[in-house]
Amino acid sequence: MGGPREMVLALADDELCIGQNLAWWIAVGPFLEEDLALTSISQDELGHARALYGLLGDDIDALAYGRQPHEYRSAHLTELPCRDWGETLVRHFLYDTAETVRWAALADSSWEALGAVARRALAEERSHLRHASGLLSRLLRTEAGRSQLLPLFDQFTPLACELFELPPDCAADGLVAAGIIARPMSDQRAEWQAAVDDTLAEAGYQPQWPEHADPASAANGRTGLRSPHFAALHAEMVEVLALDPTARW
Amino acid sequence: MRSWDSMDDFEAFLDGGGLVEPDDDMPDAYREAVFRFIELHANSEYMGGLTERDWIAKAPGLTNKLTALAKTQDEIGHAHLLYMVAADMGVKTRDEMTADLLAGRTTFHNVFHYRAYSWGDQIAIAYLVDAAALASQQAVFKNCSYGPYKRILRRIIAEEGFHMRNGEELLLKMAKGTAQQHEMMQEGLDRWWWPAVQLFGPDTGPDDVLLRWHIKSERNEVLRDKFVQKMVPQLQAAGFSIPDPDLRQDPETGRWISGEIDWDALKAAIAGRGPDSARRLNDARLAWDGAAWVRSALDEAAAVPA
Numbered sequence: 001m002g003g004p005r006e007m008v009l010a011l012a013d014d015e016l017c018i019g020q021n022l023a024w025w026i027a028v029g030p031f032l033e034e035d036l037a038l039t040s041i042s043q044d045e046l047g048h049a050r051a052l053y054g055l056l057g058d059d060i061d062a063l064a065y066g067r068q069p070h071e072y073r074s075a076h077l078t079e080l081p082c083r084d085w086g087e088t089l090v091r092h093f094l095y096d097t098a099e100t101v102r103w104a105a106l107a108d109s110s111w112e113a114l115g116a117v118a119r120r121a122l123a124e125e126r127s128h129l130r131h132a133s134g135l136l137s138r139l140l141r142t143e144a145g146r147s148q149l150l151p152l153f154d155q156f157t158p159l160a161c162e163l164f165e166l167p168p169d170c171a172a173d174g175l176v177a178a179g180i181i182a183r184p185m186s187d188q189r190a191e192w193q194a195a196v197d198d199t200l201a202e203a204g205y206q207p208q209w210p211e212h213a214d215p216a217s218a219a220n221g222r223t224g225l226r227s228p229h230f231a232a233l234h235a236e237m238v239e240v241l242a243l244d245p246t247a248r249w
Numbered sequence: 250m251r252s253w254d255s256m257d258d259f260e261a262f263l264d265g266g267g268l269v270e271p272d273d274d275m276p277d278a279y280r281e282a283v284f285r286f287i288e289l290h291a292n293s294e295y296m297g298g299l300t301e302r303d304w305i306a307k308a309p310g311l312t313n314k315l316t317a318l319a320k321t322q323d324e325i326g327h328a329h330l331l332y333m334v335a336a337d338m339g340v341k342t343r344d345e346m347t348a349d350l351l352a353g354r355t356t357f358h359n360v361f362h363y364r365a366y367s368w369g370d371q372i373a374i375a376y377l378v379d380a381a382a383l384a385s386q387q388a389v390f391k392n393c394s395y396g397p398y399k400r401i402l403r404r405i406i407a408e409e410g411f412h413m414r415n416g417e418e419l420l421l422k423m424a425k426g427t428a429q430q431h432e433m434m435q436e437g438l439d440r441w442w443w444p445a446v447q448l449f450g451p452d453t454g455p456d457d458v459l460l461r462w463h464i465k466s467e468r469n470e471v472l473r474d475k476f477v478q479k480m481v482p483q484l485q486a487a488g489f490s491i492p493d494p495d496l497r498q499d500p501e502t503g504r505w506i507s508g509e510i511d512w513d514a515l516k517a518a519i520a521g522r523g524p525d526s527a528r529r530l531n532d533a534r535l536a537w538d539g540a541a542w543v544r545s546a547l548d549e550a551a552a553v554p555a
Contacts, residue, residue, distance in 0.1 A: 023305050023314070026321050027298035028532070030540030032329040039322045043315055050311050061310040085540045138550040145546045200346075240309040240368045247427045249309035249368070249419075 004111055004180045005056055006170035010222055011102070012052035013074035014163065016064055017230075018095060019046035020237060021082060030085055037131055038088070041096075044124045046082070049249075051117045066240050069226045072234075075162040076220060076227040089139075090152040093132040094196065095158040099125045101192045102163070110179030133199060140203035150205050157196070158210040164189035167222045250274055263463050268396040271337045276475060279462055283395045284340040286464055289357065291331035292350050296361035297378075298324040299529055303364070304371040316415055317371065323408045330404075334397045351534045358382075359515045360444045360522025369430075369437030375416025377438070377445035377480065383409040384472050385449065392466035417483075424487040430489070438484065439492040446507065447515040449473035474504075481505045 022042035029035040045209045053063040077095065082088040103125055106118035139145030166172045166184045193209060200207055221227065240249065252274035253259040259276055269275050269283075308314040336343045349355040360378045363372050366451045386406050394397035423434035453460065453468040459540075460468070481491055495508025517523060523531070 020306065020314075023318050024302075025294065026302050026305065026318065027325055028302075028536035030543035032295070032325055032332070034543075035325050036322060036329065039318055039325075043318055043322075046311060046315055046318075050315075061312075064311055085543055135547075139543070139546050141550045141553060142546040144542050145550070148542060148546075236306040239307045244427055244429050247430050248422060249313055249426075249430075 003170055004114070004175060004178075005173075006167040007175060007180070008052050008055055008114065009075035010075075010167050010170075012049050012056070013072050014078045014095075015045045015052065017048035017074045017078035017233060017239075019043070019049060020233060021078070021080070024083070024091075025085075025088065034083040034127070038092075041092070041128050041131065044121075044128065048117070048121050051120075055111075055113055055117065061241070065241055069230055069234055070224040070229070072221075072226065073224065074166050074221050074230075075159070075165070076229075077156060077159040077162060077231055078158070079221070079227045079229045080156075081229055081233070086148045087152055087156075089132065089135055090149055090156055091160075092128070092134075093136050093199070094127055094153075094156055095163065096128040096132050097195050097199075098160065098192050100129050101188045101195070105182045105188050106180075108182060112137070114180070136199065137202060140200075140205075146203060146205075150200075151204070153196075153200065153205070153207040157207050161189065161210060162221055164192065165222050167171075200203075262462065263394045268399065269394055269397045271339075280338055280340065282458055282462065283398070283464060284335055284338045286459065287331055287338075287395075287398055288346055288355060289333040291328050291335055291346070292355060292357040292362060294324045294328035294331060295350070296357040296529060296533070298328065299533060300361045300363070300365055300525075301371065301374060304368060305312065307368065308371075309368060313419075319510035320375070320412050320415065323412065327401075327405050327408070330401045334401060337397065338351070343480065347537065351530060351537055353521050353530060356519050356521070358448060359480060359518035359523065360441075360448050362518035362521070362526040362529065363440070363444055364528070366440065367433055367437060369423065369433035369435075371417055371437075372419045372434065372439035373437035376420045377413050377416075377441050378448065379409055379412040379416055381445045381448045381476055382478070383413055384476055385526070388467040388472055389465060394463035394464045421487060424489065435489055438489055442492050443511065444512070444518070446473060446477065446510060447512070447518075450515070451512050477505050477507055 019042050022038050022045065025038040025042075026035055029038060035158060049064065050060055053060045055065055060065075080087070080091065082091050100122070103118045103122040107115055107122055109115035109118065136149070139149060166175075166185060172185060176184055196207065250270050251270075253262060253276070254280075256276055259279065263269075269279070300320050301324065305314065305317045305321060308317040332343050332346060335341070335346065341349070346355070350357070360374075360381075364435065365374060383406065386402055386409060390399060390402040390406055393402060420434065423430045426434075449472050450469040452470040453465075457465070457468075459465040481496065484491060493508045497506050498504070499506060518526065521527075
């Protein structure tokens with residue numbers, strides 16, 4: 001693929017994995033209102049995946065489900081199952097904060113169809129972020145919330161940094177020059193990190209950010225290396241499809 | 250607040266098409282009966298969501314996944330609305346209803362005591378169970394005397410109609426699909442036919458207060474028969490068989506007559522002794538208990554100003 005198409009594939013794969021993992025929460029959240037909220041968000045994310053794959057080809061299911069694991073470009077954070085609700089909330093906050101920054105940098109893309117997807121997604125992302133931030137700030141006012149959630153930030157932030165990495169063959173520098181993205185991923189990552197810091201500062205907490213000499217060394221998912229969680233996630237996604245590749249469902 | 254001098258006056262009000270509202274001074278027996286009915290409906294929507302969720306992750310393709318997710322979200326949305334309407338009746342709080350459900354002190358519909366084993370089962374649920382539930386809900390809506398319930402049934406029925414049509418569409422795809430798809434669908438129908446027929450319940454007794462008080466508007470056996478008359482020819486036309494060896498057609502009227510219905514299976518399921526009852530409730534309990542800290546922390550946060 002190369003260039004912007006590789007970038008779009010990575011973003012689409014992030015959305016596919018996040019959407020799949022969030023869908024798990026239907027009927028098993030802390031209360032029904034929360035089940036409804038998380039599954040609305042899941043539908044939005046899967047809808048973004050569909051729109052992004054649609055920029056790359058007509059057969060969306062072949063792109064979403066027809067590749068071998070090493071051909072996916074998802075960030076490892078999105079592949080985590082997060083079957084504990086606290087884990088899901090922390091990832092939701094980190095991811096949707098990141099998405100708000102990433103989509104904003106694509107909203108005026110010179111790839112017009114991508115810009116249109118980004119503008120639609122941005123409006124939804126803001127409501128996702130309100131949901132995550134609202135719950136987080138209320139829970140961080142309690143001792144139980146702080147003890148459950150704060151350690152998870154240190155666990156997840158190193159993985160979350162990968163959300164601002166791009167696949168090695170997409171020539172990231174050229175994307176800014178070509179007007180595909182408004183500013184470098186490193187700038188976007190700095191804005192995201194500051195937003196996360198601000199929210200956690202309200203709880204008197206400073207997350208530990210990884211210091212990579214070479215940030216790209218953390219970008220494992222973008223190179224095609226899959227996390228240990230991906231196999232189960234992917235097996236589930238394709239279980240029925242794999243029964244008979246000629247069948248139409 | 251309206252009140253009635255006697256049960257006769259109250260029943261005359263109901264017979265005249267009157268709608269009871271939550272702040273009315275309704276007879277205790279009516280309040281209790283309507284509450285129990287709505288609580289059962291709410292529990293069933295919630296447990297229905299748990300039944301379907303096994304196949305959302307595995308739904309073939311993005312469109313099916315989004316549709317399955319939206320459908321299950323509708324069911325949970327119904328449960329949410331119904332629990333709020335039930336709680337407004339002042340008999341139990343939402344938390345009490347959840348605790349009773351998870352402890353097995355209250356019940357939910359028989360069909361949600363079974364497990365969905367395949368994508369074919371998932372379709373059979375949409376096609377058979379949603380159709381059966383829709384028929385029952387339409388009959389309640391038609392003449393429902395409790396205002397808040399009638400109003401949310403309007404929305405529930407509209408959404409269940411989409412679910413049933415989605416089930417029809419997916420069933421036809423399986424009918425026209427590969428041999429493996431056809432077989433998978435037939436197996437799903439074999440597993441879900443009888444639970445769906447049993448969902449309507451045994452014949453309505455001679456003096457059912459739910460009929461007298463205009464909660465139900467139709468007898469169970471009438472609704473069940475309509476279901477059988479509609480489903481048998483549809484399934485046969487799609488090339489599927491009905492797992493009822495004694496099913497026969499009356500040569501004169503052309504009506505389909507089911508073989509004997511196993512009401513013990515219905516009773517066992519509702520009593521929590523169905524094939525998947527234990528796992529279903531255990532999943533729900535684990536989820537509820539696992540997130541207890543979230544509920545109590547949010548309560549605590551609400552009590553302290555920001």
